[in-house]
Ligand code: ADP
């Protein structure tokens with residue numbers, strides 16, 4: 662009976678039992694739900710169409726178009742899109758753990774090893790987006806980074822099957838977690854929220870979107886530098902994971918904007934005192950004001966701090 666009431670509330674979702682809320686954004690509420698025919702859990706982003714203008718509706722359709730193209734173990738998988746009279750529903754793979762943001766709040770900050778474990782997965786997803794699909798995310802932040810707790814397996818499309826055996830992250834599904842790397846219960850990390858993302862070239866063809874020869878220099882230049890915004894954001898996330906607060910902050914938006922524009926941040930004492938010089942070097946290469954000098958995704962993946970191996974824990978006797 663209760664289920665009948667909920668499907669009245671959410672027309673078009675008759676196949677799902679809507680469960681607890683997972684999160685919310687400006688226009689959306691995300692619920693955990695159970696797909697009744699398969700008994701699998703999913704996340705449903707519900708967007709109210711009322712008071713959305715044409716441009717906002719277009720943006721939702723674009724978000725769906727982008728999500729449909731993506732297939733990566735560190736990106737939340739698209740399941741289906743339902744367009745009803747009052748709502749749009751974007752059904753996705755459920756990231757049971759919720760936001761990395763909440764985990765930072767809970768643990769105050771992450772160890773260097775746990776930080777590396779998290780940011781490496783984000784980096785693999787970004788490399789896929791930048792180099793294989795031609796998409797810039799443009800909204801990388803701890804609220805949009807979700808995770809599965811160590812023990813939990815993905816609820817749909819078991820990702821282990823999609824991975825090459827030489828991919829180190831493939832071990833995580835099988836529960837063969839490298840001791841000393843995990844902690845904090847964070848297993849697989851997944852990027853969510855493609856609401857602000859932009860396609861810079863067409864998937865598979867690698868030809869730029871729009872008519873090639875007629876594109877103005879400022880557009881070409883913009884696209885040339887658009888991937889760099891994700892790298893800056895990764896730098897902000899990396900900084901935040903390591904110390905528990907963001908690199909740029911001010912009560913006044915004007916002052917904040919000025920600090921960001923100048924790249925004015927510090928490794929604040931005492932919080933940064935125990936953090937390795939390699940980690941600080943890596944952060945500084947991402948938080949570089951000149952986008953041409955900033956780390957690209959490949960630079961980042963090749964960074965010395967990123968390639969340090971976690972201190973091995975003694976094997977149980
Ligand atoms: P918005 O564009 O409104 O920010 P998001 O797609 O970021 O919407 O979703 C809002 C919040 O809902 C996220 O920050 C997260 O807490 C939660 N959420 C979104 N997608 C999922 C998912 N697939 N699994 C679990 N929680 C999710």
Ligand code: MG
Pocket residue numbers: 686804805854
């Ligand atoms: Mg969001």
